[in-house]
Amino acid sequence: MTEALTGEDRVALFARMLLMRRFEEMIIHVAQDNTDIGRNHLYIGHEATGAAVAQVLQPGDLAHTTHRNHGHLIARGADPGKALAEIMGRAGGLNQGRGGTWHLTDREAGFRSTSAMVGGSIGLSIGSGYALRELGTDNVAVAFFGDGVLDEGISYEALNFASQYDLPVLFVCENNEREGAHETSRLAASRLTDVPRALGIEVATVDGHDADAVAARTAELLVTVRGGRPVFLESQLERWPGSHQVKPEFVTGVTDLSHAWDPAAISGEHAGWIRDFDPILRFARTLLDDGTASREEIAAIDARTIETMAAARAFAEASPYPDPEAAAHDVFAERSAADA
Amino acid sequence: MTEALTGEDRVALFARMLLMRRFEEMIIHVAQDNTDIGRNHLYIGHEATGAAVAQVLQPGDLAHTTHRNHGHLIARGADPGKALAEIMGRAGGLNQGRGGTWHLTDREAGFRSTSAMVGGSIGLSIGSGYALRELGTDNVAVAFFGDGVLDEGISYEALNFASQYDLPVLFVCENNEREGAHETSRLAASRLTDVPRALGIEVATVDGHDADAVAARTAELLVTVRGGRPVFLESQLERWPGSHQVKPEFVTGVTDLSHAWDPAAISGEHAGWIRDFDPILRFARTLLDDGTASREEIAAIDARTIETMAAARAFAEASPYPDPEAAAHDVFAERSAADA
Amino acid sequence: MPRKSYAQAMLDAILAAFESDPTTRVIGPSFAQGRGAPETQEAFFKTYGARIMQPPISEGVTAALGAGAAMAGLRPFVNFGTSTFAFEAWNQIVNEAANAHFMSGGQVTVPVIYHMFAGIRGGGGVQHSQSPQSMYANCPGLKLVLPASPADIQGLIATAFRSPDPTVIINHTKLMGLEGDVPEGDVAIPFGQAEVKREGADVTLVATSLMVQRALDAADQLAGDGVKAEVVDPRTIVPLDRETIIASAAKTGRLVVVDEAAATCSIAAEIIASVAEAGVALTAPPVRVTRPDTPVGFSPALERAAEPNVEGIAGAIRRVMG
Amino acid sequence: MPRKSYAQAMLDAILAAFESDPTTRVIGPSFAQGRGAPETQEAFFKTYGARIMQPPISEGVTAALGAGAAMAGLRPFVNFGTSTFAFEAWNQIVNEAANAHFMSGGQVTVPVIYHMFAGIRGGGGVQHSQSPQSMYANCPGLKLVLPASPADIQGLIATAFRSPDPTVIINHTKLMGLEGDVPEGDVAIPFGQAEVKREGADVTLVATSLMVQRALDAADQLAGDGVKAEVVDPRTIVPLDRETIIASAAKTGRLVVVDEAAATCSIAAEIIASVAEAGVALTAPPVRVTRPDTPVGFSPALERAAEPNVEGIAGAIRRVMG
Ligand SMILES: Cc1ncc(C[n+]2csc(CCOP(=O)(O)OP(=O)(O)O)c2C)c(N)n1
């Protein structure tokens, strides 16, 4: 299980990351054309983390995510058409239009409930970990969350609980906070990992722009988690310059994969982020450099991905809005005689 | 301010501790004679902590305490008669009979609100610290709380907040948990102080049975706190054997000060606790040993204390129950035309 | 029918669920507040210790654990002790557990039971005497159960353990010692079915939880004066059997509602409003008997002043009888 | 009278309090949700930066800070942003701030303002669209303010800053852009005084917050059909001006209540119950118009289905008009 990823795995991992990126770019396109999709928190720049973790998880592992969930869902196999339809509030969406961007949920892909409350995912993950253990499975729970979650007391309670009761939970903190900027968190600890460490949890830190590194480290850590101890992984990320926008904008432009082999062509205000921190371009470069994939193969993956997105958008746009009647459905799984 | 306590101070500190002890013993007597005082959490065994901290605080410093508050109130000068009347639900009580044992409050003594929620005092103390700073005073806030409070997320939030904003708060954790017993807490950290330390707060640990040590250490730490940084003090305590009782019982007997000079006379199931951990007997022994007080002086203090308690009980028992009308008073400080 | 205490019936129901369903768990085992059936409790711990967990004093994550574990295939019975402790888990209960089924488009169910003790219990003081039922009733997605008798608690817990939905069970501490007849065998009581606990033609008393017992006592007392009071216990507030309540009010033409929670936006207000909306022509204005909009003071004198009692209910009945 | 937006009026009221009272503080400064008056906000930050604090994402301790600081002599305006974030601080609000004055025997006052945005705001989804007003109304010790217009928000915030009691102010996000006349000078509006926002003889509409605007629109619409609707805005729910409401209902004989919160145990239920208890003889059964007992789905189609709207209110009026 901790064996290194094969070349094939790595190409699949790249394809997964690209799918996540093209999906978010599609959201920006839709937002530009459509005012009804609300406030989106895109996963751009985080792809290496979500994709690599997804790559080394096993079927049956349960994951919990946050307001910034699109990438996690797509990474674990949620249908992009249904995901987009959900973000557009359509009946054909993953959640039948009830959830929207903040709550994408796909049971098949291992997501039972997606909370947009800061601290939501980490709390629920304790329940998943407990249930998976009590049901005698070999599966684990994963909590994805941002650095801001460490501000909430429930994160501390969750870490303490998992440590106390040896729950099989992998905590994945995607830290996109700039040193001292206090954009999404205000933690007095000098490092995020000081908190789980104080609670007796094994911690690890990884460069979140490096897909290989995330995959390798996560695979290693999962051995411990499957063995019955929680682990805390901090993925260190440079914040995507677009991530503070209320309405997503193409601040870094549509990703141009040729920048992987032609960095000199990168330009604009955010050239630095694109060159140094875009995990997709970085992984493409690595795959090219170590001969795992050719430019043509990469271009072909991209072409297929772009086709997938076109089909997804066509599906979503053709999906109707939910029937107003549906507004009162599924409040309960079981209705009683007393329900109107 | 960090000068050692004078002999006079130390005798006053002893008198304060004895007052706290005799007060709790009186509660046991009342509970035995009276069924209406509810469930009490006595301060027996903790006296050195509350008394020594009170001794080195200054007028205007605000303190917050918990369900186990009697000792803290008495230590800072609350009237024993009014305190007992409150515990007995009488109109002459500190809170006019509205609070009872868990909520003793005395504004004059520096207590603004006493919460019985685990995590209540530590949260409110952040507000006191903030206000004292913003109002330009030189005063500090003190939060007294038990080890169980570290289970609650709000304690973590409070520590983080105080550290972030340099609030003048002294956190005093009275840890009466037995290693691994999980009687009042389940913290995965190997030491309680690991949590505040991870959040960048200076921590200290003291033997909670040693009044001199608590006073000296607290006085030192208060320099830092008055300077604008929070500090966390753990007072390590051996749990009083009676503290798990729903209804207080004399499991260790009425304190016999002669045990300080005649330990051979100590007997019974809990002789070990009395001999090794009773902070009152220990401090009495120290004062005798270093010549600060004589047996006669100690006996005289006790006699005065016992008289004070007799007067307190007489006052409380003579106090009427509140008028039923009072049940609806003081819901708001300001009533409006719309109030019935 | 065997006679047993409320505490015993509660434990028996949990025990039965544990016997028949291996996915059941108890999180927070101090569920009898030292108020009864110690032998059964001990036997329960002995047999099922591995399925019982004592959480840290961390109500937030404990509630989240219950919700998450329910989504993942367990049936947790999460016990908070005093209801105010669950205020620390408000977001996890009303915004996570309550919403997940709807929000996921029906993909997930959340069969968790949140159990708590509430009410003026004797010496609880301001922070331990609340009755949070109307706050929960205003949160869509939670079923809300207020059992008033040993038979009810046993039958309603049985249903809660089979329900796919998150269920809040609020027990009044003072009910724990109440004795009553409890049917043998499969005693599940469906949610949403009020019980007419006493029939009568002159006035309808709708009451919840401990107040059902008080209402029955008041009805007894008034029977001496020839007033025939009907006592209706909704048993579950969500779903609420408005039909039975409205039918009774229409029959008697007089309505008194008794609930221990603070008056404003209470279940008592809800029931009066429901009857008014149904266009039932009442002979006299309806009356609610609740705790006034005040915290509950510690002193026994203040508790007595705040607590709806038999005299107050009887007074309300006399008022509507004119 | 100057005309200004609700957001502007809100900021002006905070500014005025900051100018006159050095003990005022703002905790959580994102209080306009990017919805208005950016210049005033900027100027405010510039002048008063030292009295404004951005807390960590720690609602529990932030609420406790507000309560504790208020007890110790400050007047904090604590802003949670979306109302559901305050669910993380439920215990600190309903069990600490609300109780301290009573519990201490009146020794302490807690002049803290808890401010939050609520309601179906457009794309908020299940976890950001709640209307928690009835939950707060059921908690004794909290004053509860639902301002429906620029004049109201300015005048009610002015009062809140002078009040010795903990006050929850719930603003509907969709009101932020509403323009209206606001009196100059000292505009404090006392708590507990309903405003008859439109007079009429045929039917009483009691509405809160954004629903006041919807009720006014419905009244306009019905005026074309010759129906004269009276619109009563309680403005504060605690204290509640039942007198004005009851007098209006007695005058018109017809009652429709509009509030956006879920139906069961809502303010709408409270008002209907209060009128029924007062023995007002209505010509037709009263009707409440609320969100049904469901979470609010994300899709605009689902929002529209859940949100009380002008057509729904007009329909209810027609129903009571017979
Ligand atoms: C309980 C709660 N408080 C506040 C918010 C508002 N909020 C939404 S996202 C966010 C910042 C989260 O930061 P982080 O967890 O680091 O995630 P990021 O957006 O940086 O990925 C906040 C404060 C919320 N959703 N829930």
Ligand SMILES: Cc1ncc(C[n+]2csc(CCOP(=O)(O)OP(=O)(O)O)c2C)c(N)n1
């Ligand atoms: C929020 C909350 N949860 C649970 C309780 C019940 N409770 C009262 S005291 C106590 C134990 C507290 O332990 P600790 O803080 O160590 O104080 P000690 O009694 O040991 O002095 C608990 C769990 C409570 N009062 N508040």
Ligand SMILES: [Mg+2]
């Ligand atoms: Mg972040």
Ligand SMILES: [Mg+2]
């Ligand atoms: Mg303890």
